[in-house]
Amino acid sequence: MSTQNRFNWQKAIQLGGIAGLIGVLIALVGMVESFDHRDIVAGAISMGWTMLLLTVLVAAYFSASHQPSKSFSLVASGITGFIFSLVMSLLAFLIENLDLRQILVNASPNLLKILTLENGIPNGLISLIVISTIFGILGGALYILPAKIRKAISLGLGMVAFLGLMEDIIQVTIASTGSGNSAIGWMFGRGTQSGLSIIGAIVVFGVVIGGNLLWGTNAPKINAQVSKMPPNRQRSLRILGYGLILLVVLYLPVVLGLYLTEVVNVTGLFILMGLGLNIVVGFAGLLDLGYVAFYAIGAYTVGVLTSLSGQLSTAFEWNFWWALPVSIFICVMAGVVLGIPVLNMRGDYLAIVTLGFGEIIRILALSDFLKPHIGGSQGIVNIPPPDFLGVLLNKPQTLYYLIVAGCILALFVSQRLRDSRLGRSWKAMREDEDVAQAMGINLVATKLLAFATGAAFSGLSGTILAVKLGTIYPHSFALLISINVLSLIIVGGMGSIPGVFIGGLLLAGMPELLREFAEYRLLIYGALLVVMMQVRPEGFWPEETHKREFHEDAPDVTPVQEAA
Amino acid sequence: MSLLNIDNIHTYYGNIHALKGVSLNIEKGEIVTLIGANGAGKTTTLRTISGLLKPREGKVTLSGEDLAKYKAHEIVYKGICMVPEGRGIFARLTVTENLEMGAYSRSDKTEIQQNMERAFTTFPRLKERRTQVAGTLSGGEQQMLAMGRALMSNPSILLLDEPSMGLAPVLVELIFDIIQQINKEGTTILLVEQNALMALGIASRGYVLQTGQIVLSDSAENLKKNPTVQKAYLGME
Numbered sequence: 001m002s003t004q005n006r007f008n009w010q011k012a013i014q015l016g017g018i019a020g021l022i023g024v025l026i027a028l029v030g031m032v033e034s035f036d037h038r039d040i041v042a043g044a045i046s047m048g049w050t051m052l053l054l055t056v057l058v059a060a061y062f063s064a065s066h067q068p069s070k071s072f073s074l075v076a077s078g079i080t081g082f083i084f085s086l087v088m089s090l091l092a093f094l095i096e097n098l099d100l101r102q103i104l105v106n107a108s109p110n111l112l113k114i115l116t117l118e119n120g121i122p123n124g125l126i127s128l129i130v131i132s133t134i135f136g137i138l139g140g141a142l143y144i145l146p147a148k149i150r151k152a153i154s155l156g157l158g159m160v161a162f163l164g165l166m167e168d169i170i171q172v173t174i175a176s177t178g179s180g181n182s183a184i185g186w187m188f189g190r191g192t193q194s195g196l197s198i199i200g201a202i203v204v205f206g207v208v209i210g211g212n213l214l215w216g217t218n219a220p221k222i223n224a225q226v227s228k229m230p231p232n233r234q235r236s237l238r239i240l241g242y243g244l245i246l247l248v249v250l251y252l253p254v255v256l257g258l259y260l261t262e263v264v265n266v267t268g269l270f271i272l273m274g275l276g277l278n279i280v281v282g283f284a285g286l287l288d289l290g291y292v293a294f295y296a297i298g299a300y301t302v303g304v305l306t307s308l309s310g311q312l313s314t315a316f317e318w319n320f321w322w323a324l325p326v327s328i329f330i331c332v333m334a335g336v337v338l339g340i341p342v343l344n345m346r347g348d349y350l351a352i353v354t355l356g357f358g359e360i361i362r363i364l365a366l367s368d369f370l371k372p373h374i375g376g377s378q379g380i381v382n383i384p385p386p387d388f389l390g391v392l393l394n395k396p397q398t399l400y401y402l403i404v405a406g407c408i409l410a411l412f413v414s415q416r417l418r419d420s421r422l423g424r425s426w427k428a429m430r431e432d433e434d435v436a437q438a439m440g441i442n443l444v445a446t447k448l449l450a451f452a453t454g455a456a457f458s459g460l461s462g463t464i465l466a467v468k469l470g471t472i473y474p475h476s477f478a479l480l481i482s483i484n485v486l487s488l489i490i491v492g493g494m495g496s497i498p499g500v501f502i503g504g505l506l507l508a509g510m511p512e513l514l515r516e517f518a519e520y521r522l523l524i525y526g527a528l529l530v531v532m533m534q535v536r537p538e539g540f541w542p543e544e545t546h547k548r549e550f551h552e553d554a555p556d557v558t559p560v561q562e563a564a
Numbered sequence: 565m566s567l568l569n570i571d572n573i574h575t576y577y578g579n580i581h582a583l584k585g586v587s588l589n590i591e592k593g594e595i596v597t598l599i600g601a602n603g604a605g606k607t608t609t610l611r612t613i614s615g616l617l618k619p620r621e622g623k624v625t626l627s628g629e630d631l632a633k634y635k636a637h638e639i640v641y642k643g644i645c646m647v648p649e650g651r652g653i654f655a656r657l658t659v660t661e662n663l664e665m666g667a668y669s670r671s672d673k674t675e676i677q678q679n680m681e682r683a684f685t686t687f688p689r690l691k692e693r694r695t696q697v698a699g700t701l702s703g704g705e706q707q708m709l710a711m712g713r714a715l716m717s718n719p720s721i722l723l724l725d726e727p728s729m730g731l732a733p734v735l736v737e738l739i740f741d742i743i744q745q746i747n748k749e750g751t752t753i754l755l756v757e758q759n760a761l762m763a764l765g766i767a768s769r770g771y772v773l774q775t776g777q778i779v780l781s782d783s784a785e786n787l788k789k790n791p792t793v794q795k796a797y798l799g800m801e
Contacts, residue, residue: 424665427654428665431656432652434648435648435652435654437616438614438616438636438640439665441637441668546656
């Protein structure tokens, strides 16, 4: 009875310990040190410290959530922060007194300097403990605050971190447009400093919080007003909205410049693949781990059909626009060919077979057997860029439109399919194959259509990749791409179309932008997936049905009474 | 000519000979029950009729038409619908969405609407919970949903696999009342049950299945009086 109201020491200490271990891990893999060159807020908070403080903040938040009352929550989160700092201090102490570098290369004097804020032991450790405890309490405070304000603050912090991280790209982009550089110069660190300036950080934080709170209180009113309007006005409002979005999308490459457009293009190709895999995995529930195969088939088909290199056995030298439909058709056929042998497989077995299929395609592309036809390990070179009404699509800024067109097409098709009779049968098949069949659904046709549609989107993406790069090699089609696309869907929300876009931006776009930290890409990736599955298993923007699955405890109807 | 006729079917699971020459026939408008112990082949019989399993020998005919050439999903269009054991509802879809899935084989919108209303009148409880996720329904409600969904395809014959399984006695009675009501409205029913007493109570005829063979077939009244049945299935000495 009393456990309900007692202070939960165990959780507070345990979470502090876990946070400490994570902190030690982050420090020892070298993230703290190598991230320390970059500031989020110039001269105040470095990226390395941000990682550590974020760890404390999150651990303290969870620690607070295990306590029975608000005051207990604050104390517990403080304790969690304190324990964290003790573990980190221990690390600092060990680095100072023992030579750990023989085994742990990153346990360097430099790391010690960072941890102790360049004040040495013991003065620096005191600062470390005080800062950690304060951030612990802040994490606890965040838990106590009402959800609305918590969301605003998290968003504000997130925005500061994001802008701080992207500072150089933003500055370069704005400088390249030639205007407004001085207008926002005050926001960023001066000279060699990176990140936001202190004033900039405060302003961004304030604006985001204010905007979020204003939107939160006014959005229901605005929505109500919109829904009160006559239907034709609502319709024209919606068309206006779409028009605006379209205009922004069309104008984007002009603003973004070369590098950022390239990032958007890479993201777009992943989104295109994601939309396809979303049909196979999200809609139809068929776990496909060899999805990269269709990407490769699409790329190779276009490569073979259009290459001007003269090194392949047959020189088709077709125009891209003739090769494109052929390539997609071949991908659809490949989808069906893969689909037939796996018709009777489910779950894990299906995953293993598709995994094998993906590898077979890559190894075939590498093989000497097919070398005369598709180039073997030397790949296919000299794939000409497509020509659209006299405009050569050979720059990121022009290819962008091809990719956007592909994404819009895929988006439209996915959306229409989802709400169609076929979409229904995919959904039913995902839920229960036997029952679906007992409802009159043709499982064979439904499965094959899912594989074929997914393959078509992936093939389209591969086709564009081939003309974008101009050369293709077998190693561009590694298993990791399949895994990336699958993670993108999981993070965004299985079966959710907007989720694919979010997942694509997070898992394909962000890593492109943060190339300098590519070393830690997979580590961060893995950590993100683990955290996602624990905290928000339904994804960032879940589809309705999946949301229900994970929140059955909150039914939309009053509790059921069992009676006759 | 009977509505459904099963003639000497042999069904296998790999090498296991599950049905060893089962024959039975069902007339239009009847409730026929198939009783038997665990593992006797009751569910296998239903799965063979609905096309999920194919017999190696023998044939299933519906109004004289051999069903061997049809796949499981096509048999639904022929008018045979099964409510699988353990109910097999789409747990993450809502009640209405489940019912809509049941009408997958129909294309006439007004008819679907009528069927939906019929399902809601037959099962008023489902109407109350139409927006609820099916997985959160109680066991009895899930059974009702599975039956309601099967009715959405407007079957001429409904195959029910253990509708009483896992339900409280009071709910079992309710479900059996509803089965009778569905039958009165014109749907022929083949009922597979372990609860032999209840099943024989509403059926007109019954078959007793033992290790893949029909060992007895008679009117429900006579089966209830049969000493072997009483001893083996009704728990009477």
